[in-house]
Amino acid sequence: MALPIHATLTERIWHYCFLTICALIFAFLIFPILIILPLSFNAQPFFSFTSEMLHLQPDAFTTKWYEEFLTSRNWQGAVKNSFIIAFFSTIISTFLGTLAALGLSRPDFPFKTTIMGLLISPMVVPLIISAAGMFFFYSRVGLQGTHIGVILAHAALATPFVVITVTATLTGFDHSLTRAAASLGSSPTHTFFHVTVPLIIPGVISGGLFAFITSFDEVVVVLFVGSYNQRTIPWQMFSGIREQISPTIMAVATILIMISVALLVFLELMRRRTERLRGITPH
Amino acid sequence: MANAEAEVITTADGVPLKESLKKALWQRKKTALLLVAPLFLFVLITFLIPIFDMLIRSVDNSIAGEQFPGVVVEIRNWDLDSTELPNEATFQALVDDFKVGAKEKTISRLGRRLNYEQSGMSGLFRKTARKIKKLEVTESPMAAMIAIDKKWGNIDTWRLIKRESGKYSSSYYLAAFDAEKNSDGSFSMKSEDRRVYVSLFWRTIRLSFTITFLTIILGYPIAYLLSTVKTKTSNMLIILVLLPFWTSLLVRTSSWIALLQKEGVINDILVGIGLIGDDNRLAMIHNETGTIIAMTHILLPFMVLPLFSVMKTIPPSWVRAARSMGATPFTAFVRVYLPNTVAGIGAGGILVFILAIGYYITPALVGGTKGTLISNFIAYHISTSLNWGLAAALGTILLLLVLALYILYDKVVGINNMKLG
Numbered sequence: 001m002a003l004p005i006h007a008t009l010t011e012r013i014w015h016y017c018f019l020t021i022c023a024l025i026f027a028f029l030i031f032p033i034l035i036i037l038p039l040s041f042n043a044q045p046f047f048s049f050t051s052e053m054l055h056l057q058p059d060a061f062t063t064k065w066y067e068e069f070l071t072s073r074n075w076q077g078a079v080k081n082s083f084i085i086a087f088f089s090t091i092i093s094t095f096l097g098t099l100a101a102l103g104l105s106r107p108d109f110p111f112k113t114t115i116m117g118l119l120i121s122p123m124v125v126p127l128i129i130s131a132a133g134m135f136f137f138y139s140r141v142g143l144q145g146t147h148i149g150v151i152l153a154h155a156a157l158a159t160p161f162v163v164i165t166v167t168a169t170l171t172g173f174d175h176s177l178t179r180a181a182a183s184l185g186s187s188p189t190h191t192f193f194h195v196t197v198p199l200i201i202p203g204v205i206s207g208g209l210f211a212f213i214t215s216f217d218e219v220v221v222v223l224f225v226g227s228y229n230q231r232t233i234p235w236q237m238f239s240g241i242r243e244q245i246s247p248t249i250m251a252v253a254t255i256l257i258m259i260s261v262a263l264l265v266f267l268e269l270m271r272r273r274t275e276r277l278r279g280i281t282p283h
Numbered sequence: 284m285a286n287a288e289a290e291v292i293t294t295a296d297g298v299p300l301k302e303s304l305k306k307a308l309w310q311r312k313k314t315a316l317l318l319v320a321p322l323f324l325f326v327l328i329t330f331l332i333p334i335f336d337m338l339i340r341s342v343d344n345s346i347a348g349e350q351f352p353g354v355v356v357e358i359r360n361w362d363l364d365s366t367e368l369p370n371e372a373t374f375q376a377l378v379d380d381f382k383v384g385a386k387e388k389t390i391s392r393l394g395r396r397l398n399y400e401q402s403g404m405s406g407l408f409r410k411t412a413r414k415i416k417k418l419e420v421t422e423s424p425m426a427a428m429i430a431i432d433k434k435w436g437n438i439d440t441w442r443l444i445k446r447e448s449g450k451y452s453s454s455y456y457l458a459a460f461d462a463e464k465n466s467d468g469s470f471s472m473k474s475e476d477r478r479v480y481v482s483l484f485w486r487t488i489r490l491s492f493t494i495t496f497l498t499i500i501l502g503y504p505i506a507y508l509l510s511t512v513k514t515k516t517s518n519m520l521i522i523l524v525l526l527p528f529w530t531s532l533l534v535r536t537s538s539w540i541a542l543l544q545k546e547g548v549i550n551d552i553l554v555g556i557g558l559i560g561d562d563n564r565l566a567m568i569h570n571e572t573g574t575i576i577a578m579t580h581i582l583l584p585f586m587v588l589p590l591f592s593v594m595k596t597i598p599p600s601w602v603r604a605a606r607s608m609g610a611t612p613f614t615a616f617v618r619v620y621l622p623n624t625v626a627g628i629g630a631g632g633i634l635v636f637i638l639a640i641g642y643y644i645t646p647a648l649v650g651g652t653k654g655t656l657i658s659n660f661i662a663y664h665i666s667t668s669l670n671w672g673l674a675a676a677l678g679t680i681l682l683l684l685v686l687a688l689y690i691l692y693d694k695v696v697g698i699n700n701m702k703l704g
Binding site: 011014018019021022026028029030031032035036039042046047048049074092096097099100102103104105108109110115118119121122124125126127128129130131132133135136137138140152153155157159163184186201213217219220224234237241242249250251256257258261263 | 308311312314315316317318319321322323325326329331332333334335337340424432501504505508520522523524525527528530531532533534535536538539540541542544546547548551580583585612633637638640641642643644648658661662665666671674675678681682685689693
């Protein structure tokens with residue numbers, strides 16, 4: 001991207017204009033996320049900076065919104081529900097999704113495109129439609145307003161991510177390795193656990209992470225399929241923003257940003273590990 | 284080697300090789316299918332059947348047969364063009380059905396259902412259900428019912444019942460397109476002031492287009508930058524794209540509320556530097572502007588990532604070659620670089636459009652009344668107005684729209700090439 005020595009003046013001006021434009025767009029992307037952090041320490045119950053905050057007076061800042069988050073029954077219930085629902089839906093979707101990906105990536109799988117299309121349809125259909133359909137059907141069979149209902153719904157929404165990530169890992173999979181194991185006398189089960197699993201485990205873990213995030217971050221379906229007793233963190237945030245805006249939401253948002261930063265770092269490390277194992281070093 | 288038996292090659296067990304191979308292949312196919320079967324069943328039960336259930340619900344009218352079992356049979360003999368009321372037998376069936384329905388307290392549901400078609404029906408059903416218990420039919424059920432409410436003597440009431448007596452009804456779709464059935468069975472558009480949904484669909488499509496266009500305008504430069512800098516730098520810069528991508532949607536929406544509201548950060552800055560007065564702060568939220576800004580921010584990573592992956596594959600030597608042969612930077616860009624990125628623009632554009640057209644949360648929180656989309660009305664009919672049939676019909680139309688776009692996406696990119704993060 002560096003300018004060549006022979007660049008003309010117009011080219012130079014254009015180049016710096018372009019860099020400025022890019023900087024502004026990056027600012028647009030990141031500024032709304034950074035702004036949350038200081039606002040979550042606002043001593044006043046507003047969603048805005050007070051003049052005391054701008055003058056950095058210590059009494060303009062407070063950690064009481066974090067305390068409220070940690071002590072309020074509403075939020076604690078939401079945290080508990082979020083983890084329970086995300087945990088079980090991740091288990092279900094990772095297990096079923098990995099099995100299906102193993103089947104789908106076999107070379108002689110019949111009707112592959114159609115079945116793949118149906119399996120990833122929960123990712124394609126707009127959430128409001130999934131939510132509407134699930135609400136109608138789950139209330140008919142008595143699953144609406146139950147933890148099981150929300151877990152099943154989230155598992156259904158998350159499976160496409162597992163299928164896609166694990167299938168992607170398996171496309172680089174060398175099938176002669178399993179044949180080699182078989183020729184050396186290993187049973188299919190033994191081969192699976194000692195040859196296939198170690199090779200696809202990064203894909204399974206990132207698929208599971210995607211599944212976890214999908215459930216943890218999902219709000220539309222839980223609003224319809226769940227009720228107050230199944231409230232998750234996003235559910236509580238949504239109703240909080242609608243009813244009374246309190247900086248507690250900003251405190252929760254800050255914690256969620258921290259979680260996504262941690263996830264981002266983790267995924268990056270996973271990616272580097274895979275590349276290293278495959279002998280591709282990042283430049 | 285020339286004898287007849289040797290021509291059929293067999294395995295060690297004496298089975299012909301061809302059959303043995305077929306069997307082995309079938310075995311492998313079966314294993315593959317068995318691996319996929321659990322997930323397929325799971326998605327079928329938890330997702331596909333509910334969606335199908337919604338499609339059925341959008342045309343379902345079984346409530347008429349449930350609440351009016353006698354009336355729907357008798358009214359078959361009555362003609363929609365008839366200028367006379369139905370016969371006494373129909374009225375007798377009406378009395379009987381009402382007596383059962385009033386006792387079980389379910390008849391008002393049908394009243395509510397018919398009220399969607401013609402206001403006043405809900406009241407008529409409630410009133411009749413109250414009075415029917417004391418009704419003793421002497422000789423003319425017709426006269427007795429008209430005595431309860433004159434509307435039972437109105438031919439339009441009966442035309443409505445006749446029209447909505449089938450097992451299936453198109454009336455939810457008509458409502459979703461702002462049309463209605465006239466009493467003679469023909470269709471017409473609703474009066475100007477009662478039209479809601481056609482303009483809502485257009486608004487949804489218009490806003491989705493605007494948002495898609497903005498994400499292309501904003502996404503293109505940074506994707507270009509990311510693809511031309513050193514890998515080390517681009518790995519750092521892409522975090523600025525991935526962090527919003529991984530951050531909860533509600534976090535980003537609430538931060539836009541903090542930024543855009545009347546007492547919010549942007550208005551404070553503008554007032555602070557004296558660009559606008561304190562009394563005419565900009566209204567940037569709870570309207571279309573709010574929806575557009577917040578959704579552009581939320582969907583921008585979905586544009587940058589596919590564009591970036593396409594731009595990475597374009598060798599910089601192509602543009603250099605064009606320049607060396609005398610093309611101006613502008614010509615080289617428009618004639619060489621841009622055409623090579625069209626696939627990325629198409630992929631990102633359709634993806635953003637599909638996501639935007641079905642968005643619910645952000646418009647619900649920052650859209651006010653002017654910036655809401657079709658999905659907000661689906662939610663409204665599910666949880667507030669309880670007109671589930673209309674919600675299902677609107678949902679089905681939206682679903683068809685998205686599926687059409689999805690097929691287009693498949694043609695441009697191919698679903699098997701879908702990548703994440």
